[in-house]
Amino acid sequence: MSVPIAPKHPDPIIRFSGVHKRFGPKIIYTGLDLDVYPGEVLTIIGGSGVGKSVMLKLLLGLIGIDSGSITAFGEEVTTMAPAQLTGLRKRIAMLFQGGALFDSMTVAQNIKYPMLEHGWGDVAARTTRVAEVLEMVGLPGVEHLYPAELSGGMRKRVGLARAIAVQPDVILYDEPTTGLDPINIRRINGLIRSLQARLGVTSIVVTHDMDSAFTVADRFAMVRDQRIGYTGSRTETERSEIPWVREFVVGGKGVLAD
């Protein structure tokens, strides 16, 4: 199914076109196309191991593609020089699945890391920003703790605080709610929405959690047969009659009933 152009967002800020990727014998994508529009929350769904997270890493230039093109803010990502990639990674931040905090650093040092790399603010501004982002993720006063002293959910929220520290334009979330308790799931969902509403941040959320997906998403994209097999708005997805979309959305009930 081709990607519909949403009329309210004529110019995508991120575009995957004809992306092919394989890891050794394992083929991940054969001609993946996807547009992401400014200010939207796009949720990527699909079965386990279909390469949803790989898409986020390709976009950041963390891994290379075999052929095709990926553009972000009008520039080709796949041919960027290291200095350009650094600039790109200031504008596109990523929340990793387990938080990916640096074990040898405190929470404050972790959050200051991207600020130091990108030359963001002075010492006082950075310290204030650390407190500010920790407050946003609901973890004030944990600056001095090490990741080993935090629970899984807290690590994820510190990871999110680190991702939003340098005020990126786009945030990539890799399974942001997996393994969290309901209160933290609501908190993360609320944060994704409020970053969009308050700061106009564009979000790409890779998730298995359909409750969370329907809470945050403006639009859905589903990975199937090594490409984006379906895209549609929240309402379209809820009402979709395509069996394999329906199966995913209602947790298999629709197909089992058939």
Added chain:
Amino acid sequence: MSTQARAPSWHSWGIFTFFGHLGAMCILAWRSSIAMFRRPFEFSALVNQLDAVGIGSISVTVLTAVFVGMVMALQFSAALAGYGASLYTGSLVSEGLVRELGPVLTALLVGGRVASGMSAELGSMAVSEQIDAIRALGADPVKKLVVPRVLACLIAMPLLTLVADIVGCLGGQLVVMAEVGVTARFYWEQVIATVQIHDLFHGLGKSVFFGYFIAIIGCYKGMTTRGGTAGVGMATTVTVVWVSISILAADYLLTNLFLAL
């Protein structure tokens, strides 16, 4: 595309895998060499690594060297006694230690300890996506992680080898004095008369190369670790084997090279 999936993968061909790893390690070595001279310099990371590699390895170095020196003295004094030449035991012990056993055994022991540690630490970082996170946050993992480790090994290995040379000779001295009955003064006069400055540089020169191999292999295996905690265990084991083999193979080549100089 589906036909490509069924085609035999070159990954499964051992010889290609070997050269694949060798090539990737050369690329890592090259990238770390470039990153080494690019500002800002990571001084605090270097100090931490020097502490881990250098200070942390002193005890294992001293213990190894003292026993090796003692065993060599015991063997040589017995062997030389047959020719009535056991008075020259000190010469053989010191020459053997400084040129060969000091650098090689220090590299094997310290290499096993340090490279497996690097591989485990960086491997854990790789499987928990911390290395991806470094890049995603705008930094270069080669500069942040590999360069401090390479520099620490390049600095620490010759110093540890020097310690091993001295301690090994001291261990030899104890045995020679007890077995052969020479004085400490006689023993050390022999050592100083035998070991020339170029012998010392021969051994220390080799240790610099060994240090480089230890750091590059340890970092390479760590950064390319896949497959969760089991992968970390596997990477650590393979690292020790690779480091040991490369030290012994390089020792032969480097000894040839240094003898020709």
